[in-house]
């Protein structure tokens with residue numbers, strides 16, 4: 101049996117850091133409120149001319165070095181993003197161009213904060229089927245460009261960044277199972293109400309803002325993530341105590357704690373970056389994974405569960421041995 105297996109990873113964060121104390125000067129908020137309600141302490145902010153592709157290219161370069169491959173080996177690029185550079189061409193092709201590789205398929209998926217698990221799940225199918233021998237999977241976002249910096253209920257939550265993984269076929273166990281889900285009936289609870297074919301005149305430039313019913317998102321997220329995590333383990337006959345690491349989407353510390361509790365997992369088995377990165381949407385899982393690998397906590401052969409939840413709503417999980 102052929103599995104897809106992670107050969108390397110990388111992350112890239114913009115230089116500029118905005119702390120909770122910096123935000124206290126912009127809106128009526130406090131470090132204490134933000135930390136207690138979300139776990140976020142600081143976030144990285146892309147500069148005016150720094151695009152999603154710029155962050156994705158840097159993360160990809162690091163993943164390529166980490167995997168010890170040549171960029172010419174890459175035969176597939178899948179990007180999860182909610183904040184593409186342009187309407188078209190899709191941002192994965194811009195990353196391809198930035199890496200100096202040509203010809204392989206490159207496409208972007210949009211599933212809000214679940215974008216990376218959707219992208220990883222898609223690339224996994226290509227690798228397992230033999231269609232790809234070396235896939236580059238990226239989550240990259242500049243969420244702060246969608247933010248109204250006068251709205252304290254949303255501007256404290258988000259940050260920018262990119263994470264990338266290299267996937268290759270292996271006879272050793274790698275990705276074991278991917279589960280994806282969505283339910284559009286919740287579309288109005290978390291959305292950016294402008295796009296190409298609706299309210300185009302309001303797109304960008306702070307003419308509109310990300311809208312979120314925080315409490316409702318919180319409740320559905322906790323329930324859905326708990327269900328998808330438990331179902332993934334049960335359907336693969338894995339006991340909760342066999343799991344080495346949970347690598348969750350980093351939206352809110354309290355949502356992460358609730359999922360860990362449902363899995364009976366102590367918090368020292370959860371990779372947390374929400375305090376340093378904020379919610380970076382599709383970028384949060386690959387960046388958290390890279391943090392865990394690079395600081396030596398995540399080891400080869402360990403059992404890992406990634407899980408994400410985002411606007412739509414969309415959700416998903418990836419169970420793997422690293």
Ligand code: ACO
Nearest residue numbers: 129133137212213252253256314315317318351352410411
């Ligand atoms: N600073 C100080 N006070 C604030 C702030 C702030 N930044 N923001 C809101 N408040 C106030 C509110 O006005 C409210 O005041 P009131 O009681 O006088 O009316 C009070 O704090 C409580 O507000 P709630 O919204 O009830 O606070 P809650 O405990 O629900 O926390 C939060 C809000 C952090 C947004 C929480 O609901 C949450 O994390 N929800 C999930 C959000 C999420 O995960 N979104 C991302 C999903 S993934 C994606 O696809 C983007």
